[in-house]
Amino acid sequence: MIDDTEPDELRVSMVDAVLAAGHRLPPAVERALRAVPRHLFVPDAPLADAYANRSITIKPGPPGGRPASCISVPTVVAMMLAQLDPRPGERGLEIGAGTGYNAALLDHCVGTTGQVTTVDIHPDVTDHACRALAATGHDRVRVVTGDGAHGHPDNAPYDWIIVTVGPWDLPPAWSDQLAPGGRLVVPLTWRGQTRSVAFVKQDNSVLRAQDSRLCGFIPMIGDDQHGERVIALADDVALHHDPDQPFDPDRLRGVLDRPSTTVWSGASIVPMESTDLIWPLLTGLGPGTCRFAAAQAAVDAGLADPAFAYSSPALAEGDSLAYLTLRRPAPDTAERRFELGAIGHGPAGAHLAERLCAGIRAWDHDRTAQPVITAYPAGTPDDDLADGQIVDKQHTRLVITA
Secondary structure (H helix, E strand, O other): OOOOHHHHHHHHHHHHHHHHOOOOOOHHHHHHHHHOOHHHHOOOOOHHHHOOOOOEEEEOOOOOOOOOEEEOOHHHHHHHHHHHOOOOOOEEEEEOOOOOHHHHHHHHHHOOOOEEEEEEOOHHHHHHHHHHHHHOOOOOOEEEEOOHHHOOHHHOOEEEEEEOOEOOOOOHHHHHOEEEEEEEEEEEEEOOEEEEEEEEEOOOOOEEEEEEEEOOOOEOOOOOOOOOEEEEEEOOEEEEEOOOOOOOHHHHOOHHHOOEEEEEEEEEEOOOOOOOOHHHHHHHHOOOEEEEEEOHHHHHOOOOOOOOOOOEEEEEEOOEEEEEEEEOOOOOOOOOOEEEEEEEEOOOHHHHHHHHHHHHHHHHHOOOOOOEEEEEEOOOOHHHOOOOEEEEOOOEEEEEEO
16 A cells, blocks of 8 residues: 555655756746646556656557657656746646646646646547546646647637647647747757757747757657658668758668778767767758667677767768767776767768867867757748758748857
């Protein structure tokens, strides 16, 4: 039998772990995390799992695929709510109801004078969310079954919109339903990496962000979701890129068989030190940024040596590419530092490796610097865009300014 105090103690430990991980929380968000009983939103999970820093599936996906719905990792929930900073009296929309836990946290933050609406495409997911929200005293939340790409115009305009699934693009409905000055927090993928981006709607309906954080989410399904493209470079090695990048698969296949050049940047990291801001910075410095992914079998066979096997930033151009690598210290070295560099293949491989290292050095100069991310409606003329690298999606023209 569960001791009545045990969930409370586990919840305290969960929030303390979030704070210890370096997340700075607005007071309202911290109070919500300490108050809302997370375990009641995943009643089939063991109590310890409900408060562990892990996601829990509530709706499985296809065999061998990702879940269709889950409750997100507490640190990611806290990170996105901190970016959003929901306040008393605000009206907000959540895309992706999940278990209802996130909506309950939002409801706690906006209070009785605010209003939260949450939308999900799966009827069984919204049923679960309704039951959990009612059971925990958050039945003021409006739960809607529908395609989140269309938002929910009935309750617009919103002071904020938060997206807890992984969209490929920014549907026009989200900007249209957001009040001027409103906030949109969304896990958006471009050039191979997914980041939670905190946009603010400008007077001209353009969305602008100066803060993005590394994350990962279940891909959104529904209207107008078009994912990245994949080029098989060799067995167990692939390049992931955006549809607007004019890469020729025939020219890149077999590129790893071509002569290689390794360039070292002079910048180094210690174990567990993050390099995630290198990636968005690279997307603002040139058009060829993408994701290099190698299975462990390919690494063990010496076919590739990426810094992070499944997900390392890369630059591709024509029949050449370069990807991030690490120089590992000798086993008997007292100081465990790893130098960052790039391995290039193909005729322009050395040039691309030098460019990648230039991006690493720019990051090393200020490891907290982030590019500005501006989202314009598709069809906006080039002359009306900010300076920077353009990422063209179906509904959106992203401009990344490093």
